[in-house]
Amino acid sequence: MTDVGEIIKALNDFGRFQHWLVLMITLITPITGFHVFSQLFMVIPVSHHCNTSWLDTISLNLTGEERLNLTIPRKPDGTLEQCLMYTPVDSNLETILQSRLTSTEKCQDGWVYPSKPEPSLVTQFNLVCDRKDLIDISQSIFMSGLLVGAVVLGPFSDWCGRRPVALLSLFLQGVSGVAAAFAPSFYLYCALRFLLGTGLSGIIISSVALCTEWVGVAYRPHTIIASHVTFALGQMILAGLAYGLRDWRHLQIAGSAPVFFFLFYIWVLPESARWLVTKGKIEEAKKLLQKAASVNKRTIPPKLLEQLKPEKKAKSATVLDLLRNPHLAKVTLIISSIWFVNSLAYYGLSLNVGSFGLNIYLTQVIFGAVEIPARILCIFLMEWLGRKKCQSFCLFLGGTFSLLITAIPKDLPVVIATLAILGKFTMAASFSTSYVFSAELFPTIVRQTGLGVCQMTARVAGIISPLVGLLGRYHTSFPVVIFGSAAVLGGIISLLLPETLGKELPDHVDELANNPRKSKAANGSVENGCAKPNKDNCISEKITTTRF
The missing domain is CATH 1.20.1250.20 (MFS general substrate transporter like domains)
Incomplete structure (x- = not known):
């Protein structure tokens, strides 16, 4: 009985076919590096203070500075408190000016961002003060998606193949990534990010398995290092896009929409010949191996193909x-x-x-x-x-x-x-x-x-x-x-x-x-x-x- 490894040696451990396969996989790896750290640039801190528009019902003749002095306490360094306001009172302006407000409480009517920053997750969903912890929690939810993807899509890849899981994961990543940019609530955004993490994990698992099962043993570390290097490139690309696209929705779309370009992999991404053999699909495996040999300009000895039998599980x-x-x-x-x-x-x-x-x-x-x-x-x-x-x-x-x-x-x-x-x-x-x-x-x-x-x-x-x-x-x-x-x-x-x-x-x-x-x-x-x-x-x- 012939082992798939012997045939891969015959068609070349790392020929042109494998070069193209590794290139296709590494082209999508930077997107993983982008999404793992993209939220960092969507939650950049901005100056803010409590919304104190309640004072407008009493007097509209105050300047913005005067209203802030009356309604927002200050820190020892003279700057405005970001999460505290003076408790509103039902009095006229003269009484407030004479007695001054002293009792404080947390912001009741939202926040104001005086610097007019570009739209971000912070300003869109008011992730400040007591809600600031949601930023780190949402990142943990994304990481949970990566874990669930590894647990669920890993065995699924063994059952239905590397190629279907890679294509499904690409589609899931693209849809959830773009949809997150239009999420009307922060909780829906977190749910979509969870699905995004699941898709990313599926891509990592299936693509690495696909590459390592097509190359010779000596070249397996090369494919892993290649994916690590392109992951780092994704982090660098993120910085450039984030610098040019300050609106968080535009940045999210810029990192997600390109995935749909790779859906042409439906027609060009090969299945793992080794996986096909383990599943008893010998004829499909033979055709795929012969195609690889043709691309590598090699010829597989007919005896090797004839002796190819399902591997003992x-x-x-x-x-x-x-x-x-x-x-x-x-x-x-x-x-x-x-x-x-x-x-x-x-x-x-x-x-x-x-x-x-x-x-x-x-x-x-x-x-x-x-x-x-x-x-x-x-x-x-x-x-x-x-x-x-x-x-x-x-x-x-x-x-x-x-x-x-x-x-x-x-x-x-x-x-x-x-x-x-x-x-x-x-x-x-x-x-x-x-x-x-x-x-x-x-x-x-x-x-x-x-x-x-x-x-x-x-x-x-x-x-x-x-x-x-x-x-x-x-x-x-x-x-x-x-x-x-x-x-x-x-x-x-x-x-x-x-x-x-x-x-x-x-x-x-x-x-x-x-x-x-x-x-x-x-x-x-x-x-x-x-x-x-x-x-x-x-x-x-x-x-x-x-x-x-």
């Missing part, structure tokens, strides 16, 4: 399989904790881009730009330091940079922003390291399940991260201290994991405890799980179904 792994073996349970606990703290700190820094003292648009561009070299550099660091030390170094350093922010005076915004950028740099590198390290720690039989658990903990951290920001009302340093401390702790516990650099990938759980993994040097320089002498005959790993 492996028994699906469950989360319980990760806990039965003590060693694997320890690895799962530690690596999933690392994903959690990494995601918590990464989004903690990214979602607070406007609080570091510099121009938010410039800072966002830099935040996106530093991720590109960070993601690429981690590849060399992993080879030089090893996976364990690289993971620990990046997390510990990123956490240290975050903690140092709290020690810098607020009147030094350049220093604060520099530390934040360095923290984002190291956190991004740590994230890419986690993908490689985790894949090498889990045995093949439970690898997909282990990675699924890790990604779920990262999504949970993404939900919590905006809520941690609410602690800033008690002290501005609390959120940053939590993010930094979590990263430092993650860097320390990383050292408890075994090193995987130069080691063979384990296939079964019993190999972890009973037979320590041999190094590649001791096995004919194994490359990507395949010994060099027999590299041409090496069979790609089979993708197992993940169940949560």
Whole structure:
């Protein structure tokens, strides 16, 4: 029986067909980076004070300044209180002028925005004072959509295919993204953002699976890094669009409407040949493989196609399989904790881009730009330091940079922003390291399940991260201290994991405890799980179904 991996080698591990496929996938990835952080530019703080038009019923002869002096208390620095007003009284103007109003209360009739800012979520839905917390809550709702998308659309992709889920997710993203721009209430906006997050998660899952199942084993990391780099490009594009489009509705449409252009993927996006074979659709898989070979200007030996048979379906792994073996349970606990703290700190820094003292648009561009070299550099660091030390170094350093922010005076915004950028740099590198390290720690039989658990903990951290920001009302340093401390702790516990650099990938759980993994040097320089002498005959790993 022929394995799909052998045929992919025959038609070229990474030929023109795969180049076009990866290009199509990476073209839609920047939209993910846009939407994850787009709300930051829709909730930029604006000056405001309570609406005190009640005084107009008593006198219309007062100037705006006189009315504010009578109805709005002032802070010690002389500026107007933003969330307090003097309690209205049923008296004539002369009585009010003589006795002056002293009793205060919260705003009763809404707010006024004297600077006449461009429409934003803040001004559209009055997300100020007691309603300000809704900003962070809405971001957590969006992150919840990402989590639900991973849990629901992941198995759905295994059932009906990568291509249908990718197309459905694109459509869901486009519709919910554009509809959010016309939401008449903030709660409907949050619901649409939840659906948007679900669609984004579906795109990520199906597109990454589609790419990795079409390329050779040696090129799978390249497709992951490519998606990470274009995600960073999306953050930079966001800053440029937000700078030019100050109306939040225009910005939302600009980041969502282009998705409909990619609906032509209905006609050009291929299905995964590997998935077709696992489902017994051999003839469809053969036609698709021959088409790929034609694009790559290769010929698949007829014998290989004739011997192509449905792959024996492996028994699906469950989360319980990760806990039965003590060693694997320890690895799962530690690596999933690392994903959690990494995601918590990464989004903690990214979602607070406007609080570091510099121009938010410039800072966002830099935040996106530093991720590109960070993601690429981690590849060399992993080879030089090893996976364990690289993971620990990046997390510990990123956490240290975050903690140092709290020690810098607020009147030094350049220093604060520099530390934040360095923290984002190291956190991004740590994230890419986690993908490689985790894949090498889990045995093949439970690898997909282990990675699924890790990604779920990262999504949970993404939900919590905006809520941690609410602690800033008690002290501005609390959120940053939590993010930094979590990263430092993650860097320390990383050292408890075994090193995987130069080691063979384990296939079964019993190999972890009973037979320590041999190094590649001791096995004919194994490359990507395949010994060099027999590299041409090496069979790609089979993708197992993940169940949560």
